[in-house]
Amino acid sequence: MELEGKKIIVTGGGSGIAAGTVKGYVRAGAQVVFCDVNDEGGRATEEAANAQENVTGKATYIHCDITDKTAVQEFFAKAIELMGGLDVLANIAGVERNKPAEDFEKDDIDFVFGVNFNGTVWTNQEAYKYFKANGIEGAIINYASDTGLTGMPNGAIYASSKAAVLGWTRTIAMDWARESNVRCNCVNPAIKTPMYKYWLETADPAFVEAYKAGLKQQFPIDGDMGDVDRDLVPVMVFLASDGSRFINGQTICVNGGLIMVR
Ligand SMILES: NC(=O)c1ccc[n+]([C@@H]2O[C@H](COP(=O)([O-])OP(=O)(O)OC[C@H]3O[C@@H](n4cnc5c(N)ncnc54)[C@H](O)[C@@H]3O)[C@@H](O)[C@H]2O)c1
Known part of the structure; x- marks a missing residue:
């Protein structure tokens, strides 16, 4: 089992x-x-x-709103106590709210940045504090x-919040690796989920039409968005495993070639 004995927090x-x-982590043997x-x-x-069937890993759900710094601290304390430690944080929770850029209000910015950016900061800090205090060469995987990188019609605040996550991740990848050998990477997915459905319904309609018409151009592999279990989970297992210990500060696009980052 690739993740046997690993202790992982997922948001x-x-x-x-x-x-x-x-x-997928439970199938790979993780707590x-x-x-x-x-x-x-x-x-x-x-x-x-x-x-x-036949899994040695185990999953435990605990309610936590990652926009709330105190709640995040309590959640990490509980999770670390339950598992007896922490090796990996996969911070995946995120939200989207789309409308024409000129119509965004403070509430939209607070909602989207609260989860996507502030939640990233609060969870990453708690993971790092534990790694540093306990000499763990841990992994942080942000979303x-x-x-x-490209912008998104009708999604200016969402796109901005994700650009902020990229900047944050690249910075902690320098600071925390130098200090403690903790590695931090970002995943940019293109995967069919409820959030993708929301995007299809709320992105600029002309943009969505053009996107649908050119799916094979957009996604050189398959001509479509990917599947969670087939296309993304194996990457997430690898990023949590010791095999990825020298990958740090990278933006890993699991997107069938939708955009190519250099
Ligand atoms: N699906 C894609 O193709 C795609 C593309 C680019 C980026 N992403 C990013 O990938 C991540 C996962 O997206 P998804 O498509 O699975 O979305 P999803 O909407 O299916 O799942 C997001 C989950 O986050 C949870 N969440 C929202 N606010 C929270 C909070 N305050 N505290 C704790 N949990 C909270 C939601 O309840 C939901 O269960 C997100 O960060 C998203 O921005 C997804």
């Missing part, structure tokens, strides 16, 4: 990419404690992860987006 496990990641604000989704993921 956003009630849906989509993080739900698939929790299940996983994960959070969400969607308790129904979180409990369903916990049940599905632990019901998988950004290609939109943070």
Whole structure:
């Protein structure tokens, strides 16, 4: 088992990419404690992860809103106590709110940045504090987006929040690796999930039409967005494993070639 004995915290496990990641980590033998604000989704993921056959890993769901710094501190303390340590943080929770750029209000910025950026900072800090205090050469996997590099029609605040996650991750990848050999990377996914459905419904309609018409151009592999279990979970297992210890500060696009980063 690739992750046998690893202790992993995942955020956003009630849906989509993080739900698939929790299940994949349990199949790979890891102990996983994960959070969400969607308790129904979180409990369903916990049940599905632990019901998988012949697995030695285990998933435990705990409610936590990652925008709340105190709640994040309490969640990490509980998770670390439950697992007896921490090796990896996969910070996947995220939100999107789309409208024409000229219409965004303070509430939209607070909502999107609160989860996507502030939540990244609060969770990353708690993981690092534990790694540093205990001499763990841990891994932090954050979730950004290609939109943070390219922009996105109707998604200016979302794209900006993901650009901020990229800047944060590159910076801590320097500071925390130098100080403690902790590695920090970002994943930019292009995967069919409930968030993708929301994007199809709310992005600029002309942009979505052009995008649908040119899917094979957009995605050289498959001509479509990817599948969580087939295309993303194996990458998440690798990034949590010791095999990825020399990969640091990178933006890893799991996107079928949608954009190519240099
Ligand atoms: N699906 C894609 O193709 C795609 C593309 C680019 C980036 N992303 C990023 O990947 C990540 C996962 O996206 P997804 O498509 O699985 O989305 P999703 O909407 O299916 O899942 C996101 C999860 O985060 C949880 N969440 C929201 N606010 C939270 C909070 N305050 N505290 C804790 N949990 C919270 C939600 O309840 C949900 O369960 C996100 O960060 C997203 O921005 C996804």
